[in-house]
Amino acid sequence: MTEQVRTTPVGRRELWAWCLYDFANSSFTTLIVTVAYSVYFVQVVAHDLGQDGTAERVWFWGYAISMLIVALLSPSLGALADARAAKRVGLIAATLGCVVCTALLFFVQAGDVWMGLLLFAVANIAFDLGFMFCSAFLVELAPPEAMGRLSGYGWGLGYAGGLLSLAIAYPLIRGGFTETNLPLYRTSFVVTAGFFLLASLPTFLWLKERAVPQPREGRSLWEDAFGRLAQTARRLRQYRDLSTYLIAYLIYTDAINTVIVASGIFANKVLDFSPGDLIIYFLITQVTAGLGAVWFGRLADRIGSKRTISLTLLIWIGLAICAAVVQTQAQFYAIGLVAGAVLGANQSASRTLVAQFIPVGRQAEFFSFFSVTGKFAAVIGPLVYGEVTAWTGSQRWAILSMAVFFAIGLLVFQAVDEQRGRAAAQSFDKS
Numbered sequence: 001m002t003e004q005v006r007t008t009p010v011g012r013r014e015l016w017a018w019c020l021y022d023f024a025n026s027s028f029t030t031l032i033v034t035v036a037y038s039v040y041f042v043q044v045v046a047h048d049l050g051q052d053g054t055a056e057r058v059w060f061w062g063y064a065i066s067m068l069i070v071a072l073l074s075p076s077l078g079a080l081a082d083a084r085a086a087k088r089v090g091l092i093a094a095t096l097g098c099v100v101c102t103a104l105l106f107f108v109q110a111g112d113v114w115m116g117l118l119l120f121a122v123a124n125i126a127f128d129l130g131f132m133f134c135s136a137f138l139v140e141l142a143p144p145e146a147m148g149r150l151s152g153y154g155w156g157l158g159y160a161g162g163l164l165s166l167a168i169a170y171p172l173i174r175g176g177f178t179e180t181n182l183p184l185y186r187t188s189f190v191v192t193a194g195f196f197l198l199a200s201l202p203t204f205l206w207l208k209e210r211a212v213p214q215p216r217e218g219r220s221l222w223e224d225a226f227g228r229l230a231q232t233a234r235r236l237r238q239y240r241d242l243s244t245y246l247i248a249y250l251i252y253t254d255a256i257n258t259v260i261v262a263s264g265i266f267a268n269k270v271l272d273f274s275p276g277d278l279i280i281y282f283l284i285t286q287v288t289a290g291l292g293a294v295w296f297g298r299l300a301d302r303i304g305s306k307r308t309i310s311l312t313l314l315i316w317i318g319l320a321i322c323a324a325v326v327q328t329q330a331q332f333y334a335i336g337l338v339a340g341a342v343l344g345a346n347q348s349a350s351r352t353l354v355a356q357f358i359p360v361g362r363q364a365e366f367f368s369f370f371s372v373t374g375k376f377a378a379v380i381g382p383l384v385y386g387e388v389t390a391w392t393g394s395q396r397w398a399i400l401s402m403a404v405f406f407a408i409g410l411l412v413f414q415a416v417d418e419q420r421g422r423a424a425a426q427s428f429d430k431s
Contacts, residue, residue: 022158024199060386094130174276241421252409258381285340
């Protein structure tokens with residue numbers, strides 16, 4: 001059966017609406033996952049578990065389990081969204097779920113380990129499902145030769161959103177974990193939720209669903225979704241380069257996800273960064289990340305996504321080694337500036353490459369495989385990081401282990417042929 005997509009013209013306003021979702025959701029990844037809540041959980045909520053690495057282990061296990069749930073949900077929900085032309089509905093529902101649970105983090109206090117993990121896990125699951133649905137629109141909004149540019153603009157706006165949300169939260173967080181400042185610190189979680197909701201409104205209002213609902217031939221929605229998913233899994237064998245890329249992506253994004261989640265905790269515990277210091281640090285790195293996403297997005301259109309991704313992975317290997325031996329806050333600032341640039345570059349180019357390998361009409365379904373790959377990676381990496389920290393008593397060995405993941409991912413990635421992968425996607429209807 002040939003998939004159908006409405007040929008509704010794409011206007012500038014809709015392109016902005018798509019990019020603005022990256023602007024909106026970056027507040028969650030920046031403040032909740034990386035800078036504010038993760039450190040708050042380790043230092044305040046789980047403080048009584050001990051300072052021997054147990055608190056970090058619990059946090060990384062909670063994060064990993066939430067990613068495992070996303071990995072299990074994404075394929076069926078992606079297939080269902082394609083079958084019922086419901087990417088936009090899924091995007092709105094996931095966003096609202098994330099916003100509500102993020103706001104409820106305000107009520108998590110010292111000792112509320114299970115409540116703190118549960119609310120974060122649900123928010124994180126909803127966040128990642130929303131990201132999957134939004135990414136699936138890329139194929140409908142831009143031709144292959146312009147996807148890198150549009151994806152780069154999205155990531156660039158995303159880092160601008162992270163920058164603004166950090167600036168807004170700074171007055172609430174800079175006082176740290178003193179008894180008098182804790183209510184203000186927790187208020188930053190509510191502010192993050194409000195920022196995400198308000199900045200998502202243009203996406204809700206202007207992003208259009210172009211997919212056409214497909215006939216179900218008497219089957220239930222779930223039967224149809226899993227049937228399409230099984231067909232995609234069988235067809236995946238025909239997409240050699242997409243399959244190889246997903247393996248490489250699983251390995252290298254494992255390390256990237258772990259570095260993002262661990263960076264705030266590493267800076268706080270190893271280099272004695274205060275909450276205020278962390279805000280300033282990530283304010284600076286958000287600037288280089290945004291510039292890196294936009295510049296490398298243009299570079300990917302010029303030299304190809306494969307070369308762009310390979311370049312960023314070589315830099316990541318060097319950064320992981322440097323971070324393992326860093327001694328001063330100034331050195332960590334220098335590492336962060338470079339890491340921000342290659343982070344935005346790698347994320348933008350990775351989304352572009354997978355979009356070029358996906359046949360039109362099956363975006364959400366194939367992007368769900370892309371999402372699942374990343375989520376399984378987000379299960380393995382944090383567990384490795386948490387366990388190495390607990391075993392050795394040092395996060396330095398844990399961050400060094402990520403260099404191994406980057407190197408293996410780079411090696412596997414070299415088997416991907418970008419031109420062949422694009423040709424396979426374009427011949428989908430003839431297969």
